[in-house]
Amino acid sequence: MKNPDFPEGERGSFAADARLSPTLPSRYYHDPEIYGRELRAVFQRSWCYVGHVSELPNPGDFRVESVADQCIFLLRAEDGEIRAFYNVCQHRGHELLQGSGSRKKRIVCPYHAWTYDLDGALIQAPHTDRLQNFDAAEFSLKPVRLATCAGLLFANLDPAAAEFEQAYPGLAQTFSDSLPAIENFGAAIQLDYDIAANWKIVVDNFSEGYHIPVAHRQLTRVLEVGSGNRSRVEEHYAFFESRSRAGYEGLELEAGLPYRSWTLWPNTCLLSLPGCENLIVIRMAPDGPEGCREHVDLLTIDGEVSPTVEALRRLFAECFNQEDIAIVESVQRGLKSLGYDQGRYVVDDRDDWYSESGLHKFHRLILAALAS
Ligand code: FES
Ligand SMILES: [Fe+2]
Numbered sequence: 001m002k003n004p005d006f007p008e009g010e011r012g013s014f015a016a017d018a019r020l021s022p023t024l025p026s027r028y029y030h031d032p033e034i035y036g037r038e039l040r041a042v043f044q045r046s047w048c049y050v051g052h053v054s055e056l057p058n059p060g061d062f063r064v065e066s067v068a069d070q071c072i073f074l075l076r077a078e079d080g081e082i083r084a085f086y087n088v089c090q091h092r093g094h095e096l097l098q099g100s101g102s103r104k105k106r107i108v109c110p111y112h113a114w115t116y117d118l119d120g121a122l123i124q125a126p127h128t129d130r131l132q133n134f135d136a137a138e139f140s141l142k143p144v145r146l147a148t149c150a151g152l153l154f155a156n157l158d159p160a161a162a163e164f165e166q167a168y169p170g171l172a173q174t175f176s177d178s179l180p181a182i183e184n185f186g187a188a189i190q191l192d193y194d195i196a197a198n199w200k201i202v203v204d205n206f207s208e209g210y211h212i213p214v215a216h217r218q219l220t221r222v223l224e225v226g227s228g229n230r231s232r233v234e235e236h237y238a239f240f241e242s243r244s245r246a247g248y249e250g251l252e253l254e255a256g257l258p259y260r261s262w263t264l265w266p267n268t269c270l271l272s273l274p275g276c277e278n279l280i281v282i283r284m285a286p287d288g289p290e291g292c293r294e295h296v297d298l299l300t301i302d303g304e305v306s307p308t309v310e311a312l313r314r315l316f317a318e319c320f321n322q323e324d325i326a327i328v329e330s331v332q333r334g335l336k337s338l339g340y341d342q343g344r345y346v347v348d349d350r351d352d353w354y355s356e357s358g359l360h361k362f363h364r365l366i367l368a369a370l371a372s
Contacts, residue, residue, distance in 0.1 A: 005367055007025050007367070009341045011343075022343065023363070024366070024367075026336070028200070029201060030335065030336055038369075039068040039286065041370050043068030043267075045369065047147060047167055047168070048154060048155055048283070051153050052151055052152060053151045056082055060076065064099055064100065067155055072086055072144050073097050075107075084143065084144035085120050088141075090114070090139040090142075092111065113126055116141055120141035120142075144157060145158075149172050150179075171237055171262075174262070178260050185300060185303075186303030187298070188298050188300040188309055189296075189305065191298070194291065197331065197332035198292065199285070201332055203266070203284055210354040219315070221246075222245055223243075223244060224244065224245050225353065226352070226354070228241060236265040238358050243258065244256065258274060259274050263362075267284045268282065268284075275308045276300065280312075282296050283295050298312070345357070
């Protein structure tokens, strides 16, 4: 029976069974109306990665971030907890903070000097003592839910969303089992890329290994494709572990070291490359129907940049991420071709390493979010 929430394309309707389904119709990658619905239905209702605790070491440290089209800030309060608020003054809507920095005890709006403490309470508002029916307690900053998982910070704009641990059961364990020192990680290297592709194309590309032997020659020298021996697949995330090959000049590896990858609904992908304890956190921030901003945090123990970490940065930044960016920008152009609408997911019953079943699941979650 047809599901009214599944879209039709030239090759028929998307199907719940990946083995039978055509891929998402290509309009999902450039239609402004679908993009606007995604901002509300996906990004304003999901847990989105917004940074690492090491970026806010001291009370008063803040960092402005965005979740889809919403500007928020993260701030370490005086009790040591990191909190998040919408970055908007409750008087007439001026933005409160820019970039990153530190505020000792208070946040002063640059427009009329309404002043908030580090817990978001309005503590000073010039000339409001003469106002009738004015209760400063009603004008606290609007909080945003924030969860910490192995030092990674996730914000959720939806007050009714499930708790992080319920949405991603066992995720923290996959991090601590794989990376025993993760609690001591810090940001060693940060990279930003403006990509001329819809954010989903970049996530799509991260969610399958089918293209690795074809498109990533250098990575294939490091990674034993198809050597996966450990995995965990849940509704909102997937974790895989594979094994290394002997590496290459500058990154000599023993064969058989672990290589791990995670994909987290909706827009975060993580890699831990062989060679040392590291975690590369990649988020695809939507930036219009046909663009996105990829932000990368390379985390290492104490944020140290050793020669091995530098070799990993080169492998990522100068080899396979460049290759992936060229791929996804080509796909964005191709998806606007009048000569293409839908393809097929390459999956089989054994769900082998090359399977595009994770890609199909990602698209099913997109459609479920848009239908809700
Ligand atoms: S808008 Fe912030 S004090 Fe007026
Ligand atoms: Fe790739």
